[in-house]
Amino acid sequence: MRPVAPADTPAPDIHAGRSALTFRDLSFEAGGREILRDVSIQAEAGKVLCLLGPSGSGKTSLLRMAAGIERQTRGEIWIGDRLVAGPERYEPPEARGVGLVFQDFALFPHKTLRDNVLYGLAGLPRREAKARAEAALDHVRLGPLADSFPHHLSGGEQQRAALARALAPRPRVILMDEPFSGLDSRLKDEVRAETLAILTQTRSTAVIVTHDPEEAMRMGDRIALLRNGRLVQTGTPRQLYLNPSSLFAAGFLAEINVLAGSVQAGKVTTPLGIVAHSPRSDGTKMDVAVRLTGVKLATSTGGTSARVLERRFLGGEELVLLAVDGVSAPVRARFHPGELADNVHDVFVAVDPVETFVFERTEGSV
């Protein structure tokens, strides 16, 4: 067994002690399956970390382990400089000082908003608890509705009430599992912006689980991208978007075309022309990810000929399917409306290197 760090040993920390929540080499097995493997992530104090990944990638499991609802098989969890779960240590959920917000908000239907918030403050003297609950409701602009019941509130108001309840005990970390997925799409943007404003004002450290890359980019100061229980990449939204580390990351953060490429004389060639330089040896097979916005109309000298198969007007842009020799599936592009004139069937296209990412092909990389 590995030596166990005593509870008062500072968390080993890349952010020089500023990590509010640290998952260290975390693995989780359940039902005879490996659900998480060697995951190390840090949530920086006062910032929002988004755990992003497709369904089943292990995001909720991580959150449950941070909350103490589930216990990892190996590895450690630190909250601030306290080890809360390790091979020989396990703090129960109520001792961890974390707040939880669930997808369905999980408000008590038979309690008023004030009583919902008071529920998490049971350890405080009654007067202090009441003042704290009211301040929390005021903070999310629900003060006037303190005596209302959850079913009288809109979805956005319920979400704010759930946030007030989670924040009132002043948790060290607030954990939110798909907190916006129950809201309709028009309300979502507004509630996301409000939530972010509240988290920023209260200088909360938040970990938000989402499967939606746009939501992760909107909400997260940093994103941890997971796949099949493993950490794929961490970074700021900009870092992940502009510099995805794998074909999976490129395709998860934005829609892509995947082209087969190969290295010839130091250049990666594809059916859409030369897309990058590469130091790899001749004949190395490459996967080339081209964002839909990275397919550009070109002139006959600078492009590859393509035939328009289909076009769909989407308001702010037009989705166009193109047939290109040497590419089996249609190449998809998003053009500005009017960029491609009506009645045009034959065009020339080229790829924008800024929106093109090249990866050496490995077993199962697509």
Ligand SMILES: Nc1ncnc2c1ncn2[C@@H]1O[C@H](COP(=O)(O)OP(=O)(O)OP(=O)(O)O)[C@@H](O)[C@H]1O
């Ligand atoms: N206690 C458990 N016993 C058995 N299997 C489990 C357990 N907890 C999680 N799993 C499985 O682990 C996988 C990861 O689940 P998890 O809920 O963490 O993923 P997720 O990324 O949050 O997915 P989703 O977005 O669908 O909620 C799933 O296949 C799930 O069924």
